[in-house]
Amino acid sequence: MRIAIVGLGTSGATLACLLADAGIDVTVVEQADDPRPVGAGLWLQELGQQVLDRLDLLTPLRAVSRPVRRVHMTARGRTIVDLGYDALPGSKPALGVRRGDLFALLLSEVRRRGVPLRLGVPVTGVRPTPSGIAVETAHGDLGSFDLVVGADGSRSAVRRSMNVTSRDRPYAYGALWAVVEDPDGSSTDTLFQGLGADTSTYLGVLPTGRSSASLFWSVHTRDLQVRAGDLDAWRAVAAPYAGPHTGLLDRVTELLPASYRDVVVRSPFRVEGRCGAVLVGDSAHAMSPQLGVGTSLALADAWTLGHALAGDADLPRALATYARRRAAHVRWYQWTTRLMMPAFQSDLHPVAWPRDHLARPLTRTPGVAPVLVGVLCGDRTTPFTRWHLPDGA
Numbered sequence: 001m002r003i004a005i006v007g008l009g010t011s012g013a014t015l016a017c018l019l020a021d022a023g024i025d026v027t028v029v030e031q032a033d034d035p036r037p038v039g040a041g042l043w044l045q046e047l048g049q050q051v052l053d054r055l056d057l058l059t060p061l062r063a064v065s066r067p068v069r070r071v072h073m074t075a076r077g078r079t080i081v082d083l084g085y086d087a088l089p090g091s092k093p094a095l096g097v098r099r100g101d102l103f104a105l106l107l108s109e110v111r112r113r114g115v116p117l118r119l120g121v122p123v124t125g126v127r128p129t130p131s132g133i134a135v136e137t138a139h140g141d142l143g144s145f146d147l148v149v150g151a152d153g154s155r156s157a158v159r160r161s162m163n164v165t166s167r168d169r170p171y172a173y174g175a176l177w178a179v180v181e182d183p184d185g186s187s188t189d190t191l192f193q194g195l196g197a198d199t200s201t202y203l204g205v206l207p208t209g210r211s212s213a214s215l216f217w218s219v220h221t222r223d224l225q226v227r228a229g230d231l232d233a234w235r236a237v238a239a240p241y242a243g244p245h246t247g248l249l250d251r252v253t254e255l256l257p258a259s260y261r262d263v264v265v266r267s268p269f270r271v272e273g274r275c276g277a278v279l280v281g282d283s284a285h286a287m288s289p290q291l292g293v294g295t296s297l298a299l300a301d302a303w304t305l306g307h308a309l310a311g312d313a314d315l316p317r318a319l320a321t322y323a324r325r326r327a328a329h330v331r332w333y334q335w336t337t338r339l340m341m342p343a344f345q346s347d348l349h350p351v352a353w354p355r356d357h358l359a360r361p362l363t364r365t366p367g368v369a370p371v372l373v374g375v376l377c378g379d380r381t382t383p384f385t386r387w388h389l390p391d392g393a
């Protein structure tokens, strides 16, 4: 079987390692000449850590990351949520990770396995041919493969050409972000979110790596570029939301824009005869990063697909197994993030009142905190049921 993976991000690099380990002929095609991660720090949940552990990458990642043990949310300076991962016995804290550290580990594993990389090649789509699935680029086809994996992120060209999208909506709100040095450890082991009086304003502070912090500032997408341009004005507006972190605002030298999409596919795979195309990660289910589970879902996809392909030589059946195993888990997080978004980043300002007045009593109600922590850990299919990684790829 010859497989092409489009995209050398988290899911693509992980899957490349798993397929190479299974002795499958795999090539990775990436649009960037010099692939590097783009974006702020990551809040990496327990599920994602489990996948990295199976690749023996968790210990080195932990060595350069910080545990995130609490979520502390304030509204107009008053605490509305103070939730520790220890509310759920046996759960593991998240990790505050520099994207570059995770990417460097994955890339070195891909290179160590000798996986061929085609860099600087933007893929425009895929199409069935008599000899397999062709990978299309602006300069012609790259060749035909038995399987093409779209691991090319939320704006996936592979997804578009597969014609499986049932929902692809940009969110009205995005974020400006920066990663700054935090030598005094002001961000400690806590994800801090300072909310405004309405549902459009918040400042997030995430411990990132050993001595940095990521700042996220909620902005309507129409203002992303404008706000990014005037740092002093931004500092003045953001300071009242920063709680104990106002000192970090002075360290920001550049704000970068990020926007999110809400993507749902009818099916993450298509089969043409004995060949096919399949989607993993954001290309299959982009969502808002409110819950910080996107990377964990991408890693779980890669693990599950790798396991299905390594364990079943019948490609259509292996793809159907992958889709079936991932469906309930993905659907739960799609709905949860979509339902949460109006309370944190929307124009539905009346929602702020119940949010600010109910969150504290709710999270203190016996039994609620463990459920919320379970959802944060990234492995739920309902508030009370867990999704499990298939065993050994």
Ligand SMILES: Cc1cc2nc3c(=O)[nH]c(=O)nc-3n(C[C@H](O)[C@H](O)[C@H](O)COP(=O)(O)OP(=O)(O)OC[C@H]3O[C@@H](n4cnc5c(N)ncnc54)[C@H](O)[C@@H]3O)c2cc1C
Pocket (backbone or CB within 6 Å): 006, 007, 008, 009, 010, 011, 012, 029, 030, 031, 032, 035, 039, 040, 041, 042, 043, 044, 045, 121, 122, 123, 124, 151, 152, 153, 154, 155, 156, 157, 175, 177, 258, 259, 260, 280, 281, 282, 283, 289, 292, 293, 294, 295, 296, 298
């Ligand atoms: C502001 C923000 C904050 C976030 N915070 C968190 C967080 O705290 N925790 C968390 O778990 N998740 C977070 N996420 C989500 C997380 O970043 C994604 O879910 C995750 O990176 C998805 O991985 P992926 O492999 O699917 O795609 P990506 O990591 O996006 O990789 C896609 C790769 O495909 C390549 N590519 C794209 N198009 C093409 C093409 N046409 N041809 C060839 N190559 C192509 C890209 O260059 C890239 O290398 C956040 C997202 C945003 C926007």
